Amino acid sequence: MSKPGDAAAEPADRNFVVVASRLPVDRVDRLGGGQEWRPSPGGLVTALEPVMRDAGGAWIGWSGDAGPAPGAFEADGLHLVGLALSEAEVRYFYEGFCNATLWPLYHDVIAPPQFHRRWWEAYVTVNRRFAQAAAEQAAPGATVWVHDYQLQLVPRMLREQRDDVRIGFFNHIPFPGYEIFAQLPWRGQVVEGLLGADLLGFQRRADATNFLRACRRAVGLTTKGSTVRVDDPGGTREVQAAAFPISIDAAGLTEIARRDDVRKRAREIRQALGEPAMVLLGVDRLDYTKGILHRLRAYGELLHEGRLGPRVVLVQVASPSRERVEAYRTLRDEVEVTVGRINGQYGEVGYSPVHYLHQSYPREEMAALYLAADVMLVTPLRDGMNLVAKEYVATRYDEGGTLVLSEFTGAADELAGAFLVNPHDIEGLKNAIVRAATASPAEARRRMRSMRRRVREHDVARWAADFLDTLRREPSSSQPAGEPEIS
Ligand code: G6P
Numbered sequence: 001m002s003k004p005g006d007a008a009a010e011p012a013d014r015n016f017v018v019v020a021s022r023l024p025v026d027r028v029d030r031l032g033g034g035q036e037w038r039p040s041p042g043g044l045v046t047a048l049e050p051v052m053r054d055a056g057g058a059w060i061g062w063s064g065d066a067g068p069a070p071g072a073f074e075a076d077g078l079h080l081v082g083l084a085l086s087e088a089e090v091r092y093f094y095e096g097f098c099n100a101t102l103w104p105l106y107h108d109v110i111a112p113p114q115f116h117r118r119w120w121e122a123y124v125t126v127n128r129r130f131a132q133a134a135a136e137q138a139a140p141g142a143t144v145w146v147h148d149y150q151l152q153l154v155p156r157m158l159r160e161q162r163d164d165v166r167i168g169f170f171n172h173i174p175f176p177g178y179e180i181f182a183q184l185p186w187r188g189q190v191v192e193g194l195l196g197a198d199l200l201g202f203q204r205r206a207d208a209t210n211f212l213r214a215c216r217r218a219v220g221l222t223t224k225g226s227t228v229r230v231d232d233p234g235g236t237r238e239v240q241a242a243a244f245p246i247s248i249d250a251a252g253l254t255e256i257a258r259r260d261d262v263r264k265r266a267r268e269i270r271q272a273l274g275e276p277a278m279v280l281l282g283v284d285r286l287d288y289t290k291g292i293l294h295r296l297r298a299y300g301e302l303l304h305e306g307r308l309g310p311r312v313v314l315v316q317v318a319s320p321s322r323e324r325v326e327a328y329r330t331l332r333d334e335v336e337v338t339v340g341r342i343n344g345q346y347g348e349v350g351y352s353p354v355h356y357l358h359q360s361y362p363r364e365e366m367a368a369l370y371l372a373a374d375v376m377l378v379t380p381l382r383d384g385m386n387l388v389a390k391e392y393v394a395t396r397y398d399e400g401g402t403l404v405l406s407e408f409t410g411a412a413d414e415l416a417g418a419f420l421v422n423p424h425d426i427e428g429l430k431n432a433i434v435r436a437a438t439a440s441p442a443e444a445r446r447r448m449r450s451m452r453r454r455v456r457e458h459d460v461a462r463w464a465a466d467f468l469d470t471l472r473r474e475p476s477s478s479q480p481a482g483e484p485e486i487s
Contacts (some may be wrong), residue, residue, distance in 0.1 A: 019154055020061045085126065155196030178214055198237070226240055245463070247387075278309065278374045279312075279375075290381075316355070371396070376403045393454075
């Protein structure tokens with residue numbers, strides 16, 4: 001790993017530049033003093049790492065703390081450019097506008113979004129910093145791929161400096177219906193910011209449709225099929241908005257799951273749980289969009305009714321997330337009270353019905369957990385995609401295990417072999433868990449096989465290739481001829 005240096009002193013020679021709010025590494029304190037970079041867990045990192053390696057590009061992102069800017073450095077063979085956020089920017093940009101305004105707004109206002117002008121100002125300032133860094137890294141004619149809701153103004157800001165580069169943007173989270181999006185006091189600026197891109201990717205068709213509607217309603221533009229006509233000072237451009245459902249490194253995960261040490265660990269996990277009759281598993285960031293409380297409520301009622309039989313165990317991994325944001329603190333308290341209540345009520349000496357783990361684990365341990373499960377519970381109230389569902393499927397090379405999946409996830413569009421549920425419907429959720437838990441081995445295998453085929457054929461490499469091929473194609477070739485114009 002080379003020493004972090006001054007990013008601005010670098011030549012603009014990168015043909016492929018990823019701009020994401022986070023670097024794919026975390027700065028951690030070494031035991032003996034000093035600091036080092038460790039690969040960080042998370043959907044986006046898991047998704048893009050293999051693509052970055054192949055392309056040899058640059059990755060611009062934030063290190064995750066309010067420390068000094070790391071600048072440019074090499075880590076694990078990746079060229080990284082780390083940007084700084086001040087303590088105030090962490091509060092106003094990251095915890096504020098990103099995670100207490102946009103996150104709840106884009107997830108169907110499950111929690112009430114807060115609108116503060118000071119947060120918006122920080123969002124503009126930080127987006128400008130990212131755009132500037134991208135303009136400094138990109139070679140003439142380079143491809144720049146901007147990611148997610150934290151950086152929606154970057155495409156426009158970058159285009160204003162560098163109209164020679166090809167700009168793609170991918171939104172990892174849902175794009176809300178216009179009635180919800182319209183609440184945002186800066187809705188016009190956000191749409192204009194995104195329209196600086198040549199191609200806008202969304203998880204589901206419904207997200208792309210919602211965005212196209214926002215173009216018509218918030219800024220009065222005309223759309224035709226999946227394209228928007230944008231009048232720039234330099235001329236008229238066609239911007240395309242379409243669905244590109246993200247995926248995972250399916251082959252890599254399958255390989256990990258097949259390892260002897262991982263399979264052994266899966267057996268150890270079941271032993272450590274006391275060889276239960278059945279293991280249910282939940283794996284989420286501790287986030288109110290994930291439906292953890294709904295899941296616990298359904299599980300508690302099933303225990304009360306005895307419908308899952310004796311000695312059933314739920315392992316709930318809830319990795320720490322955004323812990324200084326109020327809604328997340330409240331959620332943690334509620335989850336921990338609920339877990340305590342269920343264990344107090346239905347546990348015995350030597351038996352706890354819920355094993356709650358407020359921690360993050362490396363990939364190998366996650367694979368072992370997935371292998372140890374009989375039923376995986378993925379029950380978000382709203383989720384752009386949900387890569388956990390796909391990871392579980394990719395891990396189950398044994399074609400064992402069943403999946404209960406919320407219909408409000410992007411993954412539900414693809415994983416037809418899952419037991420689909422509306423997590424708000426507690427009776428329906430309970431029935432789906434029972435059906436998944438009691439499916440015959442033949443039915444479970446048939447369902448898992450179809451889901452595995454889907455995830456194997458539509459992996460992260462194909463996702464990135466589809467997006468980048470479309471981005472690099474001439475705009476005219478994406479124009480649907482027969483589509484009517486809508487304004
Ligand atoms: C979601 C978002 C990502 C984000 C991740 C972790 O997956 O789509 O953009 O990085 O959550 O959240 P954090 O706030 O820790 O970056």
